[in-house]
Amino acid sequence: MNKKLVALLAVATMGISVVGATPQTQFTKGETQVDLGAASVETKADGFKAAHKWNFDGDITHALRDKTAIQYGYHGLNSKHVDSNMQEVNLIQTLSKNFALYGGWGRIHSDAINHTNNIAQVGIIGKTALGSKVDVYGKAGIGTKETTTWEAGLGYKATDDLDINAGYRYVNTKATDNHNVSFQGPVVGLSYRFGGAEKAEPIAVTPAPAPAPVVEHTTAPVQKPAKADYYVQSIYFDSDQDVPRADQGANLQAALNAANQYKNDQVKLLGNADTDANPQYNIGLSERRVQDVAQYLVNNGVDANRLIGIANGDAKPVATNATANGKAENRRVDVFIHR
Structure with a gap:
């Protein structure tokens, strides 16, 4: 592989992403969510395609207060012949039960060319119930380096605190002055929540x-x-x-x-x-x-x-x-x- 193509593929990893796990749009102060999963990444650039390779995906989200959380994520973005990863920190703010905004900073490093890129990013998360156990989610974001991203998937509520999820992610970003590069593929994972305020027993x-009905009564004591x-x-x-x-x-x-x-x-x-x-x-x-x-x-x-x-x-x-x-x-x- 020539050096130009190695560089082009390495820049492909310079996208933005929120980890492939069932995302939260609502937060309770003190609650923490841990997401562990995997993503199969395929990279495409200037007529070249690097085959899928499975990567570790993980993040941790902590609610600073009701409706506001901070998130750290690590995403392996390796495909065949290219070793890269991304770390990011996002602040997430609830807009409503079904929507939240996120914004933050990402740091992407490619071992192939020892290159690091810093990205400012913003996006929106949407989530709604399809039934008592199943949620559908989607998220979309934009960032520097002409980066766009979207992800959509389903989450299954195994317990009150544990979700199983699967989806698909696509990211497109600037590689050179004349070319953009994309990486894409399925994501799967588990999401576990703990801590936060104790949930009240449902009141009756x-x-x-x-x-x-109108009923006539005899005189009763006052x-x-x-x-x-x-x-x-x-x-x-x-x-x-x-x-x-x-x-x-x-x-x-x-x-x-x-x-x-x-x-x-x-x-x-x-x-x-x-x-x-x-x-x-x-x-x-x-x-x-x-x-x-x-x-x-x-x-x-x-x-x-x-x-x-x-x-x-x-x-x-x-x-x-x-x-x-x-x-x-x-x-x-x-x-x-x-x-």
Whole structure:
């Protein structure tokens, strides 16, 4: 192999990549994920193709706080006749339940020509459930050296903390002034999570009761009326989402402050939804919203035994569902002190 081709193939490794493991788009402060896997890399450059070779892939991701994590990754990028690897550090920020942004720095070294390249990189990660056990994910990024990358795959949830995944990665990057080079191939791996805040046991969330029938009663002894529930705050959600909107931090803090102020009282969480979906689906969606707010309170020291959850679905709107603004008002969890 001539020196020009060796150099061309070595530069092929100067791409960006987030490790081939089921990616996270949500983070709980203190949680760590370890990814171990393998990638079969084929390199193509200027009419030449270097055959597949299996490489080690691994990274570690640690949540610095809820919705923000730092990630270190090591990726073997060897193909036949070319020995190279990449190390990278990324900061990942949750945008929503299904999306996150990442950005950072990569360092790529090729033993073939003793060459090191530094790359600035940014990208987006998407992930959604296909069922109770299977996720589909995709990610795409751009970087210096005219680099682009994409990856897509499936993850299988073996346990709450262990995923099995498989996908395909493609990277294209500048090799010389006149040529780009790509490397591509399948990726497989395991992802294991541990640490972080202890997950709250799901609170019992009951559907809102139907209106009671009108029944005539005989005169009964007068009883002292119960105290009315004290309304604290409402926490709002985007359409079809069970994670609070990004601007709801102050409202969540207000709910926590009230729970801490009234330590001898229960906290009632009433989940609600707009009418974009059918009533049965909306009961489940409003229940998940209640559970998410309950988890936040438990993570911050509130006893789960004090929490009462009720799923109203779309049965108790506070505004019309005929307008976008009205629907936004109806996607909420109402927080009350139950006295």
